[in-house]
Amino acid sequence: MTPPSRDPLRPVVAWAVIALIAVPVGAAVWLGVVQGESPCILCWAQRASMVLIALVGLFVLRYGPRPRYLGMAVLLGTWGVFMSLRHSALHLARDVGQGFAAPFFGAHTYVWAWLIHWVVLGVIGVLLLLLRAEQTGAGIREPGRVGRFAMALFLVVVGANALQAFATTGPPPFVGQADPVRFSLNPRHWVWMNEELRGRISLRGSWAIPQPDPAAVDTDPSPANGPLVDLPTLPVQSWERVSASLDGQITDLARDAVTGRFLAVTDRFGVYVLDSALSRIEQRVVLDHQYSIDLTPLAGAAFVGDTLALLATNKSYLLLRPDPAADADREWRHFRETSGDVTELRRSRFATVRARQMFVLSLAYDRQADELITVSVPSPRQRRLVVSRFARADLVLASEFMPRLATNLVLGGRGRSLAEYVVTGAVAVDGKLYAFSAAYSTLLVIDLQSRAVTAAYAVPGIEHPAGLAARESTLLVAQADGRIAVVEVPGI
Amino acid sequence: MEFLNFLIMLCAAWLVWRRPEKERLAFGLLVASCVLMALLFLIGTHGSLVPGVNL
Numbered sequence: 001m002t003p004p005s006r007d008p009l010r011p012v013v014a015w016a017v018i019a020l021i022a023v024p025v026g027a028a029v030w031l032g033v034v035q036g037e038s039p040c041i042l043c044w045a046q047r048a049s050m051v052l053i054a055l056v057g058l059f060v061l062r063y064g065p066r067p068r069y070l071g072m073a074v075l076l077g078t079w080g081v082f083m084s085l086r087h088s089a090l091h092l093a094r095d096v097g098q099g100f101a102a103p104f105f106g107a108h109t110y111v112w113a114w115l116i117h118w119v120v121l122g123v124i125g126v127l128l129l130l131l132r133a134e135q136t137g138a139g140i141r142e143p144g145r146v147g148r149f150a151m152a153l154f155l156v157v158v159g160a161n162a163l164q165a166f167a168t169t170g171p172p173p174f175v176g177q178a179d180p181v182r183f184s185l186n187p188r189h190w191v192w193m194n195e196e197l198r199g200r201i202s203l204r205g206s207w208a209i210p211q212p213d214p215a216a217v218d219t220d221p222s223p224a225n226g227p228l229v230d231l232p233t234l235p236v237q238s239w240e241r242v243s244a245s246l247d248g249q250i251t252d253l254a255r256d257a258v259t260g261r262f263l264a265v266t267d268r269f270g271v272y273v274l275d276s277a278l279s280r281i282e283q284r285v286v287l288d289h290q291y292s293i294d295l296t297p298l299a300g301a302a303f304v305g306d307t308l309a310l311l312a313t314n315k316s317y318l319l320l321r322p323d324p325a326a327d328a329d330r331e332w333r334h335f336r337e338t339s340g341d342v343t344e345l346r347r348s349r350f351a352t353v354r355a356r357q358m359f360v361l362s363l364a365y366d367r368q369a370d371e372l373i374t375v376s377v378p379s380p381r382q383r384r385l386v387v388s389r390f391a392r393a394d395l396v397l398a399s400e401f402m403p404r405l406a407t408n409l410v411l412g413g414r415g416r417s418l419a420e421y422v423v424t425g426a427v428a429v430d431g432k433l434y435a436f437s438a439a440y441s442t443l444l445v446i447d448l449q450s451r452a453v454t455a456a457y458a459v460p461g462i463e464h465p466a467g468l469a470a471r472e473s474t475l476l477v478a479q480a481d482g483r484i485a486v487v488e489v490p491g492i
Numbered sequence: 493m494e495f496l497n498f499l500i501m502l503c504a505a506w507l508v509w510r511r512p513e514k515e516r517l518a519f520g521l522l523v524a525s526c527v528l529m530a531l532l533f534l535i536g537t538h539g540s541l542v543p544g545v546n547l
């Protein structure tokens with residue numbers, strides 16, 4: 001055996017093991033057994049990672065710093081940092097003071113785990129810098145007095161961990177819990193379960209949301225197959241067309257009730273203010289979607305007074321204003337192309353609650369409430385139809401609801417719901433939100449006061465509806481190809 | 493399973509201290525414990541390796 005006196009790094013490693021086992025791992029046992037704060041299944045894994053790093057330290061004390069020990073220590077440190085960040089990500093973005101379980105010296109345990117693993121990686125780096133070639137010889141070594149104390153402490157603390165784990169998670173095949181109950185020596189209070197083994201496995205989890213194509217929503221266009229049955233039919237009265245030359249497919253259309261002008265957006269980030277005949281371009285810009293915040297394809301447009309409100313599928317929004325005195329040099333950063341008379345006022349994001357993790361394909365402006373309105377589109381992960389309203393004053397969420405169904409409307413059976421509709425165009429008129437669904441080619445009428453779908457109409461013959469605008473007593477359903485169906489809606 | 497994992501670690505540490513000639517077995521237990529720890533974490537996250545945030 002190699003005596004300890006020839007290896008000055010050995011006591012350093014021994015003290016590092018003692019510190020790791022005594023402070024974070026020992027404190028975790030104290031938290032659990034004395035304070036009653038049991039670890040969740042992810043906390044257990046991070047604690048196990050710290051113990052395993054200490055175990056590698058024992059190997060180094062006994063056999064010297066062999067490459068496979070050093071490799072294992074770095075792998076464990078890296079995996080531990082990942083686990084802690086992955087765990088912390090569940091809670092870091094919550095509101096102020098909202099963590100999981102109680103904080104410890106101002107931070108929660110998953111944050112401490114990140115810091116500890118990060119420090120471990122740093123310490124390993126420093127020890128490697130100080131390592132000399134003669135210290136790497138093979139053979140069993142005498143760990144020394146401090147080393148033996150480290151080994152004994154390891155067995156005691158890890159033994160205590162094993163007992164705590166037995167009481168709070170149980171013997172195999174039971175695993176830890178997402179919401180563990182407090183520690184108890186009374187077996188009647190022990191909760192042993194395998195709940196975490198259930199559930200869908202996915203790389204991105206609930207964030208695996210496919211992004212919709214606003215110009216080519218892939219849905220069933222037949223109203224007869226929709227969730228609502230026995231709907232009256234609204235025939236297309238006439239067809240019009242955007243005759244002005246636009247670059248790309250239309251993804252939304254809005255009309256200014258005061259001036260009669262139209263606002264069209266396209267799938268190539270084109271924004272066009274058109275005359276009332278849809279034949280002449282008055283203002284035009286092509287947005288630089290890579291400048292500043294991430295803009296997915298534009299899917300919504302609305303006039304807000306003399307301001308143009310635009311919305312991307314990811315709920316990022318822009319406010320533009322026709323401005324004959326626009327500063328070309330300032331606007332260069334915003335627009336890849338411009339007619340020279342448009343100024344960007346603001347570029348930011350709408351934050352939602354019920355419509356979180358959902359994309360949108362429509363934007364409307366409620367002049368009476370002075371609010372912008374979006375309607376979420378469902379995905380395999382999130383099947384909801386959510387109407388979100390944003391105050392014009394601060395562009396923050398003002399209210400949000402999932403509309404109920406009025407008694408005069410009937411779903412076609414159990415399992416059918418309004419969440420099957422994919423709203424690609426919306427317009428607000430006199431306290432009602434008219435929302436056109438590309439799925440099942442259906443027009444929904446939502447009363448914004450009662451938050452109910454009060455009427456619905458089948459509108460057959462529409463292909464790839466992308467936008468909805470109001471003109472006097474008619475609604476204009478804009479197709480992606482620039483054709484516009486004119487329908488007359490009762491009560492508008 | 494967490495209980496089992498701590499038992500594996502205890503066995504490995506005991507071998508390192510009291511039976512140092514069984515290094516291969518002790519290191520094998522260390523590797524097995526690491527795999528079990530990683531597996532339990534993946535069970536806890538339901539295989540969702542990437543945090544629930546925008547990438």
